[in-house]
Amino acid sequence: xxxxxxxxxxxxxxxxxxxxxxxxxxxxxxxxxxxxxxxxxxxxxxxxxxxxxxxxxxxxxxxxxxxxxxxxxxxxxxxxxxxxxxxxxxxxxxxxxxxxxxxxxxxxxxxxxxxxxxxxxxxxxxxxxxxxxxxxxxxxxxxxxxxxxxxxxxxxxxxxxxxxxxxxxxxxxxxxxxxxxxxxxxxxxxxxxxxxxxxxxxxxxxxxxxxxxxxxxxxxxxxxxxxxxxxxxxxxxxxxxxxxxxxxxxxxxxxxxxxxxxxxxxxxxxxxxxxxxxxxxxxxxxxxxxxxxxxxxxxxxxxxxxxxxxxxxxxxxxxxxxxxxxxxxxxxxxxxxxxxxxxxxxxxxxxxxx
Numbered sequence: 001x002x003x004x005x006x007x008x009x010x011x012x013x014x015x016x017x018x019x020x021x022x023x024x025x026x027x028x029x030x031x032x033x034x035x036x037x038x039x040x041x042x043x044x045x046x047x048x049x050x051x052x053x054x055x056x057x058x059x060x061x062x063x064x065x066x067x068x069x070x071x072x073x074x075x076x077x078x079x080x081x082x083x084x085x086x087x088x089x090x091x092x093x094x095x096x097x098x099x100x101x102x103x104x105x106x107x108x109x110x111x112x113x114x115x116x117x118x119x120x121x122x123x124x125x126x127x128x129x130x131x132x133x134x135x136x137x138x139x140x141x142x143x144x145x146x147x148x149x150x151x152x153x154x155x156x157x158x159x160x161x162x163x164x165x166x167x168x169x170x171x172x173x174x175x176x177x178x179x180x181x182x183x184x185x186x187x188x189x190x191x192x193x194x195x196x197x198x199x200x201x202x203x204x205x206x207x208x209x210x211x212x213x214x215x216x217x218x219x220x221x222x223x224x225x226x227x228x229x230x231x232x233x234x235x236x237x238x239x240x241x242x243x244x245x246x247x248x249x250x251x252x253x254x255x256x257x258x259x260x261x262x263x264x265x266x267x268x269x270x271x272x273x274x275x276x277x278x279x280x281x282x283x284x285x286x287x288x289x290x291x292x293x294x295x296x297x298x299x300x301x302x303x304x305x306x307x308x309x310x311x312x313x314x315x316x317x318x319x320x321x322x323x324x325x326x327x328x329x330x331x332x333x334x335x336x337x338x339x340x341x342x343x344x345x346x347x348x349x350x351x352x353x354x
Contacts, residue, residue: 007036007048007120015127022130025168027302028138032125032164036117039146040107040158048113050121053163063155064144068198071100072142074301075258077122077164077354079129080342085122085354087139088340090115092258097141100194105154106143113160114141119354121162130166136340138165138302170302174309174323175216177232179281180206184223185231185253192230192253200234207233215312217298221281222253229279232308235300236260239284240328242292244273247299259299263332265348272328281313288318296320297329305333 012033020030031053039047063069073093078086094114101108118139122129129137141162145155183206186192191199203218210218217233229248231237236257238247245267250256267274287293288311298306307323323330338344339351 007050007117009050010052012052017127022132025130025135025166027167027170028165030166032128034121034124036121036162038160045113050124059148061148061150062145063147066150067152069104069155070142070144070197071097071104071106072140072195073097075139076301077129077137077139078341079131085126085129086340086342087352087354089258089350090118090352100196103191103194104196107158109160117162121164122354125164128164128166135168138167140165171306174307176310177217177219177308178210178215178312180218180220181226185220187223188253193255227280229281229284230254232298235298235303235306237298239293240295241287244275245328246275246279248279249276257299259301259304262336263299266332266335285313294321295326295329304336305329
């Protein structure tokens with residue numbers, strides 16, 4: 001793809017890096033100096049460019065605005081011991097983005113285009129990778145329809161972009177969640193298994209209702225009966241039940257999280273008991289009442305491992321054991337963080353140096 005086409009680079013006249021307080025980085029509000037853009041026109045990718053970060057012209061008729069024809073990914077880069085950029089499992093994000101694209105009638109992104117645009121952009125803005133503990137460079141590849149047509153059909157023109165965002169911790173404290181039994185994140189046959197923008201937009205209102213009651217997020221249940229656990233907020237979810245790591249089995253209503261897969265691979269390599277299966281709300285509540293559910297945590301790129309301290313259901317809140325006493329989630333977080341930062345062995349070759 002890039003053998004005959006090069007990435008043109010237009011650099012900023014002056015970096016905004018000195019304006020950033022890396023000791024106090026809010027999540028998702030600060031962006032690096034440059035961004036990558038590619039156009040899909042006439043059935044092929046073209047016009048590869050890196051330009052200063054900023055607003056872009058978009059047709060008001062684009063289906064991305066009217067019908068949500070947009071997909072995205074999320075990954076992170078970390079500053080390694082020798083100052084190198086360490087990116088965690090980018091090939092898996094590339095593969096998942098194309099799964100999302102197929103479901104949303106969007107063109108395939110060649111691996112070379114994805115990886116070379118990513119590495120070139122990161123190399124240009126390498127100084128934006130934080131070195132402060134707990135911080136990283138969040139990477140957001142995304143694609144949206146660029147047609148100028150408000151009829152509902154598969155689009156023919158698209159824009160692929162990557163932006164970079166230095167971030168601190170997504171959650172500063174253990175999270176409080178509420179089991180949702182009315183609103184639905186995804187339904188069988190829908191788009192719950194892909195990273196389509198509409199999946200997240202539709203979840204904002206029920207999440208806000210929970211936040212108004214003092215919770216951070218929701219635990220989503222299945223859309224048919226609301227009897228089975230699916231995800232937690234924007235993350236996959238896992239529980240320690242009778243010393244077994246249990247997480248909902250993947251279906252077309254659950255995103256195949258890369259952090260989730262990493263957790264399961266590590267746990268199995270350590271000889272832990274692991275189950276991927278249906279988890280009923282009733283089983284979870286019974287386990288919380290009897291004390292057989294000892295840990296709960298979300299798994300996602302933004303937070304890595306987000307320990308859950310409290311689960312609300314109906315009119316009652318169930319408090320889990322203190323995070324400091326948890327051996328499963330804490331070990332996974334420590335191991336993953338060490339691998340991502342080049343401080344621990346990488347037995348699965350997950351980290352790509354750029």
